[in-house]
Amino acid sequence: MSTLTRYSAIPYTGPAPTNREPFVPVDAPKMDARGADLAGRLRVEQERGQDLPTLVVEKERIVEVLGALKHDLRFTLPLDLWAVDYPKREKRFDVMYQLYSLDNNERVRLKVPVDEDEAVESSTTVYKGFDWFEREVYDMYGVRFDGHPNLRRILTHEAFQGHALRKDYDPAQRWLCTEKDVAQLIPKVDPRFENLDTDFERVTLNLGPSHPATHGTMRIVVTLDGEKIIGADQEIGYLHRCFEKSCETHTYQQAIPFTDRLNYMSAIINNVGYCMAVEKLLALEVPTRAHYVRLVLSEFMRIADHLVCIGTNLVDMGALTNFWYLFQPREEIYGLIEACCGARLLPSYTRIGGLAVDVPPDFLEKAQRLVNMLPKYIDDVEKLVDRNKIFLDRVIGVAPISPEDAIDFGFTGPCLRACGVPFDVRKATPYLGYETYDWDVPIAEGGDTHARYLVRMEEMRQSLRILQQAIHRGLPPGPVMVDNPYVALPPKEKVYNEMESLIYHFKLIMHGIQPPVGETYFPVEGGNGELGFYIVSDGTKNPYRVRCRPPCFAIYQAYGRMITGQTIPDAIAALGSLNIIAGELDR
Amino acid sequence: MPIKRVAPGVVKVEPRKLSVSERLYLPQVVAGMFLTLRHLLKNLFNLKKLPIISYPEVKRVYSERFRGRHILTTREDGTTRCVACYMCSTACPAECITIEAGEDERTREKFPVRYDIDLLRCVFCGYCVDACPEDAIYMTRDYEMAIDTRARAVVGLRDLVVPPNFPVEPMGWRPYYGPLEKKGTAGGTGLGQPLRQAPYPDEAPLNPDIFRGA
DSSP: OHHHHHTOSSOOOSOOOOTTSBOOOTTHHHHHHHHHHHHHHHTOEEEOSOSSOEEEOOGGGHHHHHHHHHHTSOOOEEEEEEEEEOTTSSSOEEEEEEEEETTTTEEEEEEEEEOTTOEEEOGGGTOTTHHHHHHHHHHHHOOEEETOTTOSOSSSOTTOOSOTTSTTOOTTOOOOOOGGGSOOOOOOOOGGGTTOOOSOOEEEEEEOSSOTTTSSSOEEEEEEETTEEEEEEEEOOTTOOOHHHHHHTSOTGGGHHHHHTSSGGGHHHHHHHHHHHHHHHHTOOOOHHHHHHHHHHHHHHHHHHHHHHHHHHHHHTTOHHHHHHHHHHHHHHHHHHHHHHSOSSOOOOEETTEESSOOOTTHHHHHHHHHHHHHHHHHHHHHHHTTOHHHHHHHTTSSOOOHHHHHHTTOOTHHHHTTTOOOOHHHHSOOTTGGGSOOOEEEOSSOSHHHHHHHHHHHHHHHHHHHHHHHHHOOOOSOSBOSOTTTSOOOHHHHHHOHHHHHHHHHHHHHOOOOOBEEEEEEEEOSSSEEEEEEEEOSSSSOSEEEEEOHHHHHHTTHHHHHTTSBHHHHHHHHHHHTOOHHHHHO | OOEEEEETTEEEEOOOOOOHHHHSHHHHHHHHHHHHHHHHHHHHHTGGGOSOOOTTTSOOOOOTTOOOSEEEOBOTTSOBSOOOOOHHHHHOTTOOEEEEEEEOTTTOOEEEEEEEEETTTOOOOOHHHHHOSSSOEEEBSOOOOOOSSSGGGEEOHHHHBOOTTOOSTTBOSOSOOSOOOOOSGGGOOOTTSOTTOOSSOTTSOOOTTSOOOO
């Protein structure tokens, strides 16, 4: 490396990325110790050198191990279940589980090696939340789960052939789904209402996929007895574009615009989450100025996300005025985002290693103006609906979920906090410097639509608190991009005038960023909950696997159960309050 | 909303307890009407400050970073700056740029004989601008790209290339802001093509839907 830096025009003195050597996380020794402790207790094998305690479990023992982790070691929150395909290995697939312990604030990752013709025992008996996740793995990889109550495709349609995330699947294939391929979806009637003795005829009703109240393409099928919903089922996948496969066929930088389209209501948070995951893999020291701007824009995006959620939720309940009051500041927030990066909804502002471009000179004034104007609009909405009995009657006690159920379903974010569980990734594993700000995690009781409204309103105020403190601290001086030609494009002045920089520029565009071999997981608090990116690198310019942990996915699978026993208007109110974003749900 | 601190860093939001008058629907409905009436009066007396843009008569003013439709810049001698190096089409995550390179017989320099951007595929991420080593592609603030056929969405050299010394100030996303010294090839020798000749055949039809800046 020294030969390169000697005549380099770029003041970079660090090592070249050693992309053929394995990635070793900073906290690997600590995680190894904890992993060894867990592995000893559960009598399973351990994988060392990971960023989380990682256990390797045989497929026969997975339900037993998960049960012990849940009941004895208090890993109650099922965060994610996904798989990775390694065609050359003896056992082709790694089915991965990630659990979180709310009591001890720690995570654990489980790996279950499975071969193509083998089946894993379904973990839905332990964690209800893994129901849809197992269906997704079945859909994307063809791994069967024995004992799963409803193992069919979830993201792709009935006429789809093959399994899209397998390495040997050609992404250029297209499958036509016609009307006759579609199986009729008739929801199972809840046992509580099986013997309901009413005079009404049972009716099956389709809500969506294209319905003004669903705010996105998702289909809900309900069985009605009179006005009461006695069975409900949800179908998703209408917006599925296989984001994870697209990432595998593109370079690390090229995946950033794709992340915009996950939760498009708070796109910057997705950008930040993805970039920070790759930066963790590259062990990059990102400039504080970039981190600062990321934090400020993330908080503005969170507010925008909640503004849309509450605004549209109230519109669904007939309160149109609030929608106008809340969308006005949202427009202004998007104005700020546009001034920074030139796009309103889909910014693609962050880059691996920092930001695409520095913020405009009047960034802080604009941010301060927004922080000054936002409370007025939030207060107006609060005045309109907070003591309005019409609104309260529509939301109190509607679609409640108990804290135990919410945790078991893998809820995170405002929907979990509305059940009284104070879990927030920004507090649990702080990133971007959230620990240096004075703010509180709002919780509420009841877990109903009203509690979710209360939590979101208060979260906007807490975000404003963070923003006000951040603005008082001021923009840290310095660059917004790392000074590393293997990650960041050199400044244009050098590209036009120096051969060295032009070569680096060319190398980076053509060969991309090549992180070391390894895997990592990085969670951020998205608008709806924990948004995590799990990335496997094989040392080439394309990610081997990108897994996005979608918060909506876990939340939406409980929706059918939440609305059973309620009425159709309640179901609409509840759907709005869960803030399901189809772009993230279907990926 | 009443707020109670339950633990360090955790606050509990409690639902408001309703008073007797609040429990009777009417007073709160009237209070709400007063709030909307206040907004109405405020707007009536401040018609100029209404948060409304009467599009298309009035258009939103976007920042100088706006990522709109692309243009290809031209050297002072009239030749296009693009040297058909394929960097933009490599960096493009949407794979919307198609380039065919030609070679000048005299100088052996490359230039594009075909440069197509499919605006329906384009995601307007600005990666092409970042990737260009020749200062050749910029994005404008033009966002009105409604078309009536899919074929029209593909814009070529005829639609993208702008005349020399095209003003940079009304541009959107660009490789650098402010003055910048260019000593290298980006300034352009312009030897790639015959002087003062447009890089596209004259008979190529003009796409009527596309804004041409000037």
